[in-house]
Amino acid sequence: MLSIRVLKSVLFHFNPAIGKQILQVGLSACFLIGPLLYCYCLHFLGRFQTSSLYRLHLIIPSVLIIVIGIVFPYHLYTQLWGGIFYKLINAVWLIYTVASIYILWPKLSSIKANDWRQDVDLYIVLSIVIGSALVWAAYFFAAYTSYISGALTFTFLMGIGVMTIFLHIQQQRNKTPSPYANKKIADKDAQALIDELEQFVLTQKVFLDANLALPKLAKSLGWSTPKLSQLLNDNLHKSFNDFINFYRIEHAKNLLGSDSSMKMEDLANSSGFNSLSTFYAAFKKYTQLTPAKYKALQGLQHSEIINP
Structure with missing residues (x-):
């Protein structure tokens, strides 16, 4: 969803005359960032697999995006999307980010400082949550940080990708040596x-x-x-x-x-x-x-x- 948001910004920057639908796609992607982040953390903790009710965190926001997008298209309700919808999107994103930190906290508090390298996936999950929170802050305070919002999002995505590759390479080096x-x-x-x-x-x-x-x-x-x-x-x-x-x-x-x-x-x-x-x-x-x-x-x- 963050990548879609970046793509929207790039397309709109190089072609300001592009249809308003692309702006609606960008905001819709932002609305789904929070729920997807929360479900990602649930899956990491092994909870998402235990109950089908957790899927409602994906189903309900997706249905809302489709229904609202059809009933209130951006090109006809620009002020609505730029006003109450934008505030609602940011609120949902923030709530789910806080909820993600909350469910991860017991796991984080149980890991000793010298044991962190034993759980590469925890590094990645925590980095994604923190990065998502920083990106949210950049967009929420857009009046002061609009010039760095897109750059911050792109840097975050690139950083997560590089870090994931690096950590897994390190993990592979510590695995069983090849047999002779x-x-x-x-x-x-x-x-x-x-x-x-x-x-x-x-x-x-x-x-x-x-x-x-x-x-x-x-x-x-x-x-x-x-x-x-x-x-x-x-x-x-x-x-x-x-x-x-x-x-x-x-x-x-x-x-x-x-x-x-x-x-x-x-x-x-x-x-x-x-x-x-x-x-x-x-x-x-x-x-x-x-x-x-x-x-x-x-x-x-x-x-x-x-x-x-």
Whole structure:
């Protein structure tokens, strides 16, 4: 939506005679920025997937934009769009921005200063929220900042893009090293190593460490990092994340069975996940169900056992 807003400004700047409809498109995009930002934060926290009611934050504003755009087109109601509609758009944008900060706050306050680099996505989400708030301020105080509003929006979009690429490149560098074919572990030796690895993971419960990385696990085992990487990739045919997440999900399933009242955020943290969205994705990958559906299914089975 911010990109559409920038495109509108560019088109209008180079062709002032362009139809008024393009101005309506720009304001309509601004109206949707807030709701989309809020739903983006909900998705990051893993909440958007748990209830279809959250989709109303997208459906209702979209319907309003279409209906109002048809009933009150910009070229016939210029003063209305430049007056009350403009104020309403800014109010909705601000409300949703504040709501986004509110729902992110528990996650932000739980992250220690030295743990921030472990959650690249949180960096990106927080930057988007702060950047959106700054862009809102620039447009809201347009009488004083009109000369920087467009530049600020464009710079923000470019900055987010560059930062996202940079952080993910850094993340890729820290991932499992590529396997070397000429160092493949023989099958006769691999089974003993696999047994040792699985026994160590189960007894030490290292998978509960949200910051666990392949080099750290290799060091705990007294192995080299390439050796552990080879064993996982060539012999178990699994990535490091898949291997560890399997144990985390099994632990989460046990927790759900023993304490059905546990909140999803607590369940994710207790199972070694530092992101609720990562937990939801991993849980569904291994069980084909969301945690909520799995919890409900377990409760139904328990009820059938008690009341056959």
